[in-house]
Amino acid sequence: MNVGTVTLSNVLQRDRLSLDGDWNVIVDPYEMGYIGILEQRNDRGFFRDHTPRHPGDRVEYDFDASPTLTVPGDWNTQDERLHYYEGTVWYRRKISVPADRASQRMYLHIGAANHTSRVFVDGDEIATHAGGFGPFAVEVTGRLGPGEHSLVIQVDNRRERDRIPAMRSDWWNFGGLTRSVDLVFVPNTFMRHAWITMAPDGRVVGGVELDGPPEPVRLQIPELGVDDVVELDSDGRFELDVTPERWHPGAPRLYDVRWACADDQIDDRVGFRTVETDGERIVVNGETTFLRGISMHAEALSGGRRSHGADDAAALFDVAEELGVNFVRLAHYQHDEHMVREADRRGILTWCELPVYWGIAFDQQHVLDNALEQLEELITRDRSRASTIFWSMANETLPGPERNAFLTALADRARLLDPTRLVSAALLTLPTADEDQHVDDQLGEVVDVVAINQYLGWYYGQRDTIPTTRWSTPFGKPVIFTEMGAGAKHGHHGTDAEIWTEEFQAAIYAAQIEMIEANRSDTGRGAVAGLSPWILKDFRAPVRVLPVIQDGYNRKGLVSEEGERKLAFEVLRRFYADIESRI
Structure with a gap:
């Protein structure tokens, strides 16, 4: 099950530092980078990203000398040797956060990792995620101070009977970090989710989920004359008394929408239609x-x-x-x-x-x-x-x-x-x-x-x-x-x-x-x-x-x-x- 992960919406509209590009990788079909010969966790595993401390130090891997794969992307079509490969690949990237941003609250956001993944920062395991196609985020606030850090993501695309999907599918089981990876910077209080749509009866409805000390949320839709603090019910939902022009198939009417909460702001383009x-x-x-x-x-x-x-x-x-x-x-x-x-x-x-x-x-x-x-x-x-x-x-x-x-x-x-x-x-x-x-x-x-x-x-x-x-x-x-x-x-x-x-x-x-x-x-x-x-x-x-x-x-x-x-x-x-x- 998922441990240490959350969902974030509106990530494409947020302040992000892209981690896309070349990552060093180690192919590990026996998963020895995580499990030792006695079936216990290998505490000298690949996730430690060790380098030899002295000439006689035995370290049997080297990310720096290993090949690279491009993220986002699947490993199957980037390296012919991995065309049919199903198993573990370890991805490693060295990252540095600008000094003026290291004190900010931040999340590692992964658009998709097929299928099961573990996330490590400087050798510490901080999250696991199951599901090869959904986005997930891991809070890394306080872990990425000034200087260089090791980010390692273990990705395993093996088919198993108790996974979703399971053993058989009529499509290719592409492995890897198949969508973008970003560091997302947010204020101390931010809108983890902010959404708005139209109910079948024509009401404009939405919701907000805050993360951090509570603050009022202001919603602006200039073309509809909306510029108000939204009143959230006990479920974090609200309703607006407006009548927008409809978004139609073939006639996609979209409105500029701005959410603001303390120091957090999200801009979006949203249409309204009933179904x-x-x-x-x-x-x-x-x-x-x-x-x-x-x-x-x-x-x-x-x-x-x-x-x-x-x-x-x-x-x-x-x-x-x-x-x-x-x-x-x-x-x-x-x-x-x-x-x-x-x-x-x-x-x-x-x-x-x-x-x-x-x-x-x-x-x-x-x-x-x-x-x-x-x-x-x-x-x-x-x-x-x-x-x-x-x-x-x-x-x-x-x-x-x-x-x-x-x-x-x-x-x-x-x-x-x-x-x-x-x-x-x-x-x-x-x-x-x-x-x-x-x-x-x-x-x-x-x-x-x-x-x-x-x-x-x-x-x-x-x-x-x-x-x-x-x-x-x-x-x-x-x-x-x-x-x-x-x-x-x-x-x-x-x-x-x-x-x-x-x-x-x-x-x-x-x-x-x-x-x-x-x-x-x-x-x-x-x-x-x-x-x-x-x-x-x-x-x-x-x-x-x-x-x-x-x-x-x-x-x-x-x-x-x-x-x-x-x-x-x-x-x-x-x-x-x-x-x-x-x-």
Whole structure:
């Protein structure tokens, strides 16, 4: 479990000293840098960052003479020797804090470290964290005085049965410090969390969590005439009597927001919109909205590496925007904060998800506890983002009492942390031979929207029966297809009867689109309220081993691993353009 870590929101808006760049690393598959030969903690381990004290002193490692890896980044694509590596890598950086800042309160903020990490300062272990995709912070106030210090972070990406995710996933297990690392400077009293959004009934609501002696919090939104000390209730929440112009998909109205508390100040850009359901329809700002979506992995548009930062986010959204989407599913884990902020700027709705994927140890309390920790990291970071309308608890988990209880606990916590958004989970469905598909997974009672992963025409079913397939549930809720599609290698051509060809993939998309048109809830024909086909681009997956065709990539992308458009891209683009022209 997480020890010594906290969550901080609005980090990108704070006073930071970047620790990005080259870090010295030691690869440690046996974890001897932490555990000794008798299975006890090795007190002369790598985290001590020792150097020989005299010519006869035995020190069997040397960070200064060791190779480097760039942070942020994954180790798999930076060093071919680590391509498939799963285990421990020790990262070391020497840091110096300017003398005039050493007395300030400060936090070490890590955007993501996959999967489990330990943090050491000058040889002292100060924190542990479990979860490969969520941001976390460690207070280092008083530890980094004038002069040089050793910062060591142990990162372990091994797959284990009681981790989240667990043993198997259809994506690459990128290891490393995959997002930015910063020192964040804050006053003695600061706003650990400050957020604002719009409830489904149109009220502007928010909350503040202070760290340090209590001080009044002033909120300024100049364009709305807001410049007041907020009155916080016992839960640290408040409500404003204002009527902002709405942030709409495709018309992203954003307001400058300033928070001030004593010497602490945060500037943000925030939009306000409502989201709710009405029977089998999804309603944004009071308007029925059909979700024209696409799914994304956090993999860069080219190079097959873990994506990070504003440039990667912009490149991915450029392609999605060309497709004509108003919605993206950020699967199957917490994505970079730059992704949801880019969605805010572009007016594209988002689905944000936890890595509760396939075979999770649902009967283990400590696994649920960590899932709840990861959920809190996600929601507290992103609940001011107007683009985010879904919190997703899981993807493709097998129904059963323990799974249902586990995901219900996550849904309950999500609604407690943020009651203003929709809660869902992508369901694993195995359609029957009937053309009428009835999805009755009991989790449908818990979620707000029934999300279905279906691969008619690819893993099961015949293509010629797709257009006449009808979908229903017993829940009277909207249905969205969070996955659908087929695989094709870019440049591989043939007839639409030849698997792995672009023509085959395009034909599957054409048949699925015909089915969706006949099932759309916004036209009164069915329950389908949107889709996010799988997936924007081909991505690395070690389970995809077919030579020449896959070569370690899942080929369901609409563009290749280098961003080259496939035929199906244009099929989906025309469908979305046609829908938009009818609005």
